[in-house]
Amino acid sequence: MSSSIIYSPLKLAALWPTGLESNFLYGDPLKSSNSKRYHLGGVNLGSCVANSRNQKLTVRSNSVLSVDKIVEKDGGGGGGREKHYDAIVIGSGIGGLVAATQLAVKGARVLALEKYVIPGGSSGYYQRDGYTFDVGSSVMFGFSDKGNLNLITQALAAVGCKMQVIPDPTTVHFHLPNDLSVRVHREYSEFIAELTSKFPHEKEGIIKFYSECWKIFNALNSLELKSLEEPIYLFGQFFQKPLECLTLAYYLPQNAGDIARKYINDPQLLSFIDAECFIVSTVNALQTPMINASMVLCDRHYGGINYPVGGVGGIAKSLANGLVEQGSEILYKANVTGIIIDHGKAVGVRLSDGREFFARTIISNATRWDTFGKLLKGEDLPKEEENFQKVYIKAPSFLSIHMGVKAEVLPPDTDCHHFVLENDWTRLEEPYGSIFLSIPTVLDSSLAPEGRHILHIFTTSSIEDWEGLSPKDYEAKKELVADEIIKRLEKKLFPGLMSSIVFREVGTPKTHRRYLARDRGTYGPMPRGTPKGLLGMPFNTTGIDGLYCVGDSCFPGQGVIAVAFSGVMCAHRVAADIGLEKKSPLLDAALLRTLGWLRTLA
Numbered sequence: 397m398s399s400s401i402i403y404s405p406l407k408l409a410a411l412w413p414t415g416l417e418s419n420f421l422y423g424d425p426l427k428s429s430n431s432k433r434y435h436l437g438g439v440n441l442g443s444c445v446a447n448s449r450n451q452k453l454t455v456r457s458n459s460v461l462s463v464d465k466i467v468e469k470d471g472g473g474g475g476g477r478e479k480h481y482d483a484i485v486i487g488s489g490i491g492g493l494v495a496a497t498q499l500a501v502k503g504a505r506v507l508a509l510e511k512y513v514i515p516g517g518s519s520g521y522y523q524r525d526g527y528t529f530d531v532g533s534s535v536m537f538g539f540s541d542k543g544n545l546n547l548i549t550q551a552l553a554a555v556g557c558k559m560q561v562i563p564d565p566t567t568v569h570f571h572l573p574n575d576l577s578v579r580v581h582r583e584y585s586e587f588i589a590e591l592t593s594k595f596p597h598e599k600e601g602i603i604k605f606y607s608e609c610w611k612i613f614n615a616l617n618s619l620e621l622k623s624l625e626e627p628i629y630l631f632g633q634f635f636q637k638p639l640e641c642l643t644l645a646y647y648l649p650q651n652a653g654d655i656a657r658k659y660i661n662d663p664q665l666l667s668f669i670d671a672e673c674f675i676v677s678t679v680n681a682l683q684t685p686m687i688n689a690s691m692v693l694c695d696r697h698y699g700g701i702n703y704p705v706g707g708v709g710g711i712a713k714s715l716a717n718g719l720v721e722q723g724s725e726i727l728y729k730a731n732v733t734g735i736i737i738d739h740g741k742a743v744g745v746r747l748s749d750g751r752e753f754f755a756r757t758i759i760s761n762a763t764r765w766d767t768f769g770k771l772l773k774g775e776d777l778p779k780e781e782e783n784f785q786k787v788y789i790k791a792p793s794f795l796s797i798h799m800g801v802k803a804e805v806l807p808p809d810t811d812c813h814h815f816v817l818e819n820d821w822t823r824l825e826e827p828y829g830s831i832f833l834s835i836p837t838v839l840d841s842s843l844a845p846e847g848r849h850i851l852h853i854f855t856t857s858s859i860e861d862w863e864g865l866s867p868k869d870y871e872a873k874k875e876l877v878a879d880e881i882i883k884r885l886e887k888k889l890f891p892g893l894m895s896s897i898v899f900r901e902v903g904t905p906k907t908h909r910r911y912l913a914r915d916r917g918t919y920g921p922m923p924r925g926t927p928k929g930l931l932g933m934p935f936n937t938t939g940i941d942g943l944y945c946v947g948d949s950c951f952p953g954q955g956v957i958a959v960a961f962s963g964v965m966c967a968h969r970v971a972a973d974i975g976l977e978k979k980s981p982l983l984d985a986a987l988l989r990t991l992g993w994l995r996t997l998a
């Protein structure tokens with residue numbers, strides 16, 4: 397059977413789009429009213445330019461694409477059994493793409509199936525009127541050129557890609573109650589100096605808390621990161637780095653808020669630590685695992701926050717490109733509606749158009765709720781998933797406003813990322829209580845037309861707030877809520893903001909649900925109560941033989957770098973299971989049982 401694939405202009409426009417006539421986050425996704433050509437505009441592919449070996453596809457930077465539609469030569473479409481793969485990955489978020497590319501470079505034959513027309517999921521992008529908007533946040537950890545934790549850089553390098561990045565001098569500028577303003581400088585000493593100048597009486601506590609974070613970060617950074625569910629690797633790491641592994645094991649069940657309280661008494665400073673954690677976990681410090689907090693509170697100073705030239709969407713595009721380069725495949729508009737189980741084992745997937753694909757392993761980058769609630773409808777919920785749903789609930793979604801504004805409205809030296817909570821600390825975790833704002837054009841002006849800036853504003857919001865409305869009321873409510881949020885920013889940060897807007901699109905949790913295929917538009921899991929750190933978070937294997945999960949409902953949780961790690965772990969475990977990495981069935985059984993038992997203690 398021939399396996400060659402032919403791409404259509406439409407498909408390729410979807411991969412590197414402008415001029416595409418279909419819907420994305422806020423209506424028409426990649427349609428640029430400035431251009432109707434198919435080209436590679438807007439997104440930087442760095443040095444990663446595809447020249448596919450196995451497919452009839454050649455892509456060159458800045459070139460017009462000429463290709464035809466994906467056709468399975470062995471009679472695809474309409475239902476029958478098709479090619480057999482080592483792994484099928486459902487979804488092409490960063491978690492799914494990292495799992496897919498890591499497996500492909502180990503020699504596996506992978507098929508990634510993406511419901512939407514471009515890769516990336518919440519790390520995707522869309523283009524309008526000359527603007528390139530990041531769908532999700534623009535704060536990128538793990539994108540430096542040093543250490544072991546630069547997982548985005550490493551994931552790209554694995555498939556021969558390197559993106560140009562712009563160092564961000566400030567991770568975030570906090571604007572908090574009682575006029576507390578704190579800039580998180582890239583330079584650790586500058587950040588500590590700024591924070592201690594606001595809380596001089598807590599200088600010692602501040603240094604002790606952040607030093608404990610560094611202890612964990614340094615332990616993490618010393619390890620080779622692979623699957624914690626693979627015993628040969630895990631024992632090897634314990635043997636080579638016993639102190640570091642024991643440090644991590646010690647902190648695994650702990651939360652940042654408890655550690656902060658060992659050293660800090662000032663309630664306002666503790667609220668600041670809550671805000672530090674909230675922006676990466678959507679919960680306060682008492683509910684944020686210490687390992688995750690340490691990872692982000694230190695990586696921002698160690699490797700720094702770095703923004704990819706051309707926008708965040710370039711990461712997923714480069715990975716998808718790299719996947720094809722490795723001889724694997726990715727199909728878009730491939731909506732998986734069911735996972736096929738045979739004798740208790742996951743063996744394939746069914747698409748909404750009736751096509752079926754089969755593989756030795758199935759990896760789901762859909763959330764665990766979607767995977768077990770929708771793709772495995774009718775199957776009993778495995779015990780491990782029951783446990784997961786007992787410990788974790790769905791984090792709220794976001795109301796998201798993408799705007800183009802006149803550049804004059806921003807004062808000189810405006811920072812790229814802001815977090816605003818005006819008057820009342822108790823509103824931190826409430827819907828619409830705090831506001832996230834990114835202005836990526838501060839770093840990369842090519843994302844907007846000349847004389848314009850992009851403002852991406854988002855705030856937590858639940859789907860309940862947006863259900864049961866008529867289309868007219870829904871539209872009216874979107875504009876009303878957006879107006880209120882923008883007015884708050886106008887008052888706090890940028891006088892004249894309202895009248896400087898030249899473009900604006902509002903997305904709600906329903907938008908996120910629809911275009912990111914995430915149950916209730918959730919941003920990921922959050923603990924139901926006080927978790928035992930990361931102890932209860934499942935890894936990649938599931939209660940169903942041959943089925944794995946990857947993404948933010950797996951260890952270590954939400955965040956691009958976090959899901960990239962889950963992709964690395966998943967690929968390692970799958971590779972061991974299909975014979976591409978070392979494996980010991982006896983040790984596997986013992987470790988997986990022990991880990992399952994540990995999770996029940998959470």
Ligand SMILES: NC(=O)c1ccc[n+]([C@@H]2O[C@H](COP(=O)([O-])OP(=O)(O)OC[C@H]3O[C@@H](n4cnc5c(N)ncnc54)[C@H](O)[C@@H]3O)[C@@H](O)[C@H]2O)c1
Pocket residue numbers: 486487488489490491492509510511512515516517518519531532533534535536537730731732733761762763766911912913914919920946947948949953954955956959
């Ligand atoms: N630093 C940041 O600030 C930032 C920015 C953006 C995203 N993120 C993080 O990314 C995380 C999510 O990444 P992820 O990899 O878990 O997933 P994701 O939600 O980004 O991507 C999942 C992909 O799977 C696809 N999909 C889902 N169900 C499908 C189905 N049935 N058939 C085919 N395709 C399907 C979706 O269309 C989507 O493209 C979030 O937790 C968020 O924290 C962070």
Ligand SMILES: CC(C)=CCC/C(C)=C/C=C/C(C)=C/C=C/C(C)=C/C=C/C=C(C)/C=C/C=C(C)/C=C/C=C(\C)CCC=C(C)C
Pocket residue numbers: 533534535537568616619621624633641642644645648675676677687688689691692813814815832833834952953954955956957958961994
């Ligand atoms: C197994 C056992 C039991 C034991 C053993 C021990 C050991 C060895 C251990 C180990 C461990 C490990 C390795 C771990 C790891 C971990 C990791 C890597 C982690 C990571 C994490 C990360 C994260 C969490 C991240 C996140 C991020 C995010 C979310 C971001 C976001 C952002 C945003 C939203 C932004 C904001 C904005 C503005 C402000 C505007």
